[in-house]
Amino acid sequence: MSPNTIGFALLLLGALLLLAKLIRVKWRLAQRLFIPSSIIGGGIALICGPDVFGRLASAAGADGLADSGVFTVEVLEVWGTLPGLLISVVFAGLFLGHRLPGPREAGRMAGPQIAFGTALASGQYVLGLLLALLVLGPVFDLPPLTGALIEIGFEGGHGTAAGLGDTFADFGFPEGQDLALGMATVGLLSGIVVGILLINWGVRTGRTTELRAGAAPSVSEQAGLVEKENRRSAGTLTVHPSSIEPLTLHFGLLAIAVMIGWLILSGLQAVERWLWIDTIELFVYVPLFPMAMIGGIVVQLAIQSFDRYEIVDRQLVERLQGFSLDMLIIAALGTLSLQVIADNLGPFLLLTVTGLLWSVGAFLFLAPRVMPDHWFERGIGDMGQSLGVTATGLVLLRIADPELRTPAYPAFGYKQLALEPFFGGGLITAAAVPLIVNFGAGWMLGGMGVLLVVSLGAGLLWFGRRPGVDRLDEPA
Template sequence: MDLLIAFSALSGFLLVGTVLRARLKFLQSLFLPASVIGGFVGLLLGPVILGNYAIIPIPENWITIYALLPGILIVPVVASVPFGVKFKSRLEKKREQAQVNAGSEKKKNSNASRNILIMFAILVIISQGHNVIGIALNYIFDKTGVISDIYPTFGTEVGAGFAGGHGTAGVVGSLLQSMNQPYWNIAQGVTVTTATVGLIGGILIGIVMINIAARKGYTKFLSGPGSFPQDMKQGYQSDVEKQQTFGKETTLGSSIDTLTFHLALILGGSGIAYGLLMLVKKFNVPIIASVPIWAYAIIVMYVIWWIMCQLNLSWIVDGPTTSKISSLFTDYAVVAAIVSMPVKAVLTYIVPITIMMIVVGAFTIFAAYWLCKKFYGDFWFERSVAVLGTNFGVFITGIMLLKMVDPEFKSPALTDYSVGYSINSILAFVMFPLTFGVLVDQGVGAGLALVTGVVLAAIILLLVVSKANVKSVKQLNKESEAL
């Protein structure tokens, strides 16, 4: 009953956040999600900030539940990710092979692939560059005595919050908790803090850069920040005719409701992941036993989804429906993480956190602007704001900024950005537990070496791909002249 009422309170905070977003203009201009707004309402008016004078008297055991929820709910969120990947069956591969065209079509696909690889390399350089900066500053703070009780993974929260958003706070907490690190709740709270600053800062900085670029003539289709429709700012669609459908009903209610089926598929895969982890721990398998549960979940679901695709059962899963389920869990995870944020513990690190966010923010602005301008020709600014948005906030922030400069998505920026982001997300899932594991077991020096190596590899990839792209363009120009 406590769990049910605790969730009811979280639901109340979400509804309050929804109303405030719909009514307050400054919240609309910041595009803050209702989960973030409602979470801060619960934090500021609850016992974490006000103590015995709390306006909203949240019981202490609820705060404990809320602190644990992000690490639990992130499991089904991650488990839903594989359903967005297209695994082709043998029959589909044969059909596509028969339809492949030679000549110019291959060159076109080759150029598109190069642009995607360039985007992937840039995203890796910036996102992993966050960790390089954060871990390096961790080392400096420790050696100079700026922080007396610094923990091994301090500094990774800036990259996790900026490039991962509020939902990543649950991943950080779950991962450190699985490693039996006592500071997991503090790290989770610090990640919430950096995610909030990054989300707000990314939108504001992005709008300023767009206005400057428009005056300098860098944009191709600019219609300005005011082009956003009012319903997008308010967070709801009152016009019934414009309201979009939830998703496709792939099953019939006489057997099982579609939403129930998709939820059962995601939670069933999560259950198999838990069972697999328990089995590994029972036999005390080295290294693998310390892998966090969400990593097992994504591997299990990739296998399940691949098998379903090979059996030509992909039709029974609707992508938008699984996405909505993932969003549902994420909203509750975010509001729970913010309401339970250990403010006092986070404030003890406020000076180094602020320094880190300033340095990482400056690096993100410069890298997004310079790398896209250097390695792209047309539509370089459109690509740069998408990169800026996702490395300050989340994927949707990049989409929002891109929509400001390319309202109808006529440029190839959206394709490059979305595909490059997807590939980078796969790398991030691998790097996340690996980086934390190295930092905890081997120390800051080894962790810094790891992330620096990944950034250097991405730089090499960027140089190789861009050089090949230049040669391809020159070859096409020669062929045009010959014709």
């Protein structure tokens, strides 16, 4: 494959994202549902690809378009490789620029959030594995590893689903990636739609503490635009551009984090080859991105110790993460196989509905009993994340608490520091499929069941009965 082909494939993604943004500005339904431009662009790429346009063209006699639609096979090949690379950049920056708090500081504010978030994630595994053992295996002849798809697709999202593609393929179930990507799309859209419906219900019934009847996002916010008077810098020039471009500096930090993660993973794989490769294989199937996250933690610890000039700007890191995630989502959706979902429609619907009911049910029945204060604002963010990754949770949180007056936002951030290394694309998510295959679904089900019981016990019997954190005096 030529470098020109790779470059053109990347440029094509940029053009599709720009087209998607223009559609978002004009399409009222997309605005009301807060559908990200990357999802719209991914939908366009999917429709123009082989599974939609290619099939229609083939039926009309244009067989030359059947394999790639309006694109080329080489472009689709580049797009299919990108998600596994870009997700490492996203995870490498999760903690860069965030000062890591002490356990006491994080636990005081985020303890209930950690208990609730752990219950949501572990419950997705418990329900998914029970569904795999009792229904998906006996009825549809699917492997037990399908029990991990709810957490991978919903809490993990498009990036995690795409990053685990090689793991699914190595264990003889490449369809798992397409199913997880489909679930990630359904989860993101349903998270926004259901979340907004719940916020409206909370306002009408007086369950929200900050948002009152009549308050609604502005037209510009729905269109994804920022009014001139409310615009702020997307980053800070912490170094002079004559020495190095600030964005380049932050990209270098992300690169170092990814390389540290690669060294950690390579070391673990080497130890496995030396000691127990004949008995069990685990790290050989673990993807790079959770280790890149650990590399980011290592880089952040070094920054906290030695960066006297405070040259790391969190906003610039977020811009690089956002760019990577947008490109990742549109590339992943553009190469999604609708045929795989159609062939496994029954299991897909069972897993999707189960995950949706669990997240919404936990919000309605567990959050009020686990959160000592501001349960609606705290819980809506976690529910949105459990369906459609962190961005979805933050969108819902900002709608429910637009001025960030409740402790929900900082508690959500602290909870991320505690749970992100494990769930939603962390170590447990990455190792779930190898663990299920090597040790059996029963062991994974037992471990997640214990974790679910412990998190529910801590939330209901301890955090839910303690005095909470009152309103914040100033917006965060």
